[in-house]
Amino acid sequence: MSVDVVDLREFYATPLGHRAVASMVSALQRNGGLPADIDVVGLGYPVPVFNKLLKTTDKAVILMPARQGAVQWPLGTAGRTALVDDDELPLATSSVQCAVLLHVLENTFDPSLVLDEVWRVLVPEGKLILIATNRRGLWTRFEHTPFGNGRPFSRGQLATLLRKARLTPSKWDGCLDFPPIRIAWMLRLYPFIERIGRKIWPVFCGAHVVTASKRLYQGIPAKARKARKVPVPVLAPQGARIGQRARPSARTEKRAIAGSGHRLR
Numbered sequence: 001m002s003v004d005v006v007d008l009r010e011f012y013a014t015p016l017g018h019r020a021v022a023s024m025v026s027a028l029q030r031n032g033g034l035p036a037d038i039d040v041v042g043l044g045y046p047v048p049v050f051n052k053l054l055k056t057t058d059k060a061v062i063l064m065p066a067r068q069g070a071v072q073w074p075l076g077t078a079g080r081t082a083l084v085d086d087d088e089l090p091l092a093t094s095s096v097q098c099a100v101l102l103h104v105l106e107n108t109f110d111p112s113l114v115l116d117e118v119w120r121v122l123v124p125e126g127k128l129i130l131i132a133t134n135r136r137g138l139w140t141r142f143e144h145t146p147f148g149n150g151r152p153f154s155r156g157q158l159a160t161l162l163r164k165a166r167l168t169p170s171k172w173d174g175c176l177d178f179p180p181i182r183i184a185w186m187l188r189l190y191p192f193i194e195r196i197g198r199k200i201w202p203v204f205c206g207a208h209v210v211t212a213s214k215r216l217y218q219g220i221p222a223k224a225r226k227a228r229k230v231p232v233p234v235l236a237p238q239g240a241r242i243g244q245r246a247r248p249s250a251r252t253e254k255r256a257i258a259g260s261g262h263r264l265r
Contacts, residue, residue, distance in 0.1 A: 106150030139206035176206025
C-alpha cells in the first residue's frame with residue numbers, strides 16, 4: 001500500500017522530517033548534487049530534495065504516481081507536477097537527461113517495470129539518482145516515517161534490478177544514519193550521531209543513495225547449440241551409384257546356374 005501524498009507532506013514538515021531531508025541532501029551533495037543546467041524529472045515525492053538543491057525550477061518537473069496523489073509544486077508559481085502511472089510515463093523516448101526517484105520502488109507493484117520505463121525516457125548515458133529504503137536499517141522498522149512503508153531493498157537487490165533494467169550503478173552512498181526517534185533533545189544530537197554512524201555502521205543506513213547511468217547496448221549471452229538430428233525419409237528413392245555395378249543377390253545367382261545346366265554340389 002502506497003503512502004498518501006498528504007502523509008508525505010506532513011512528515012517532511014516535522015523536525016524529524018527536516019533532519020531526514022538534511023541527511024539526503026548531504027548524501028546527494030557528496031556525489032555531485034543535482035545538475036542545474038539540464039532537464040530534471042522527479043518521480044515519486046522528491047519535493048523536499050528539489051526545494052533544497054534546485055536553484056531554479058524552470059527545467060524541473062515532478063511526476064507523482066496516481067496511487068500516491070499529487071500536490072502543488074512549486075508554491076506560488078505555475079505548477080510543475082503531474083499525476084501519472086509510474087510504469088507508463090507520459091514522456092517521449094530518450095527525452096530526459098536526469099531522473100530522481102524517491103518513495104517509488106518501495107511502493108510500486110513491480111519495480112522492474114518502473115525502471116524499464118525510466119530507461120526508456122532517459123537519453124543515452126542519462127543519469128538516474130535513486131533513493132530507496134535499506135532493508136537492514138532502522139528506518140524500515142518504524143511506521144511513523146514513509147521509509148517504514150512498502151518493500152525495502154538490500155544493496156545487492158538494487159544492483160540486480162538496475163542491471164536487469166540496463167542501468168549501470170556508478171556511485172553508492174547512504175543516508176539516515178541515525179535512529180528515527182522523535183525526541184526533541186535527541187534531534188539536536190543527530191548530526192553528530194550521523195557522522196559517527198557513516199563511519200562505523202554504513203551497512204545499517206536508513207536508505208541507499210544510488211547514481212546510475214543508462215546503458216544503451218548490452219550483450220546477450222549465447223547458449224550452447226545442441227547437435228540436431230536430421231530426419232531421413234524411409235521411403236526415399238535411392239539412385240544407383242555411378243561407376244559401380246550392382247552385385248546380384250544369392251537367389252539370382254542360383255537361378256542363373258540352374259538355367260545353364262550345371263549341378264550344384
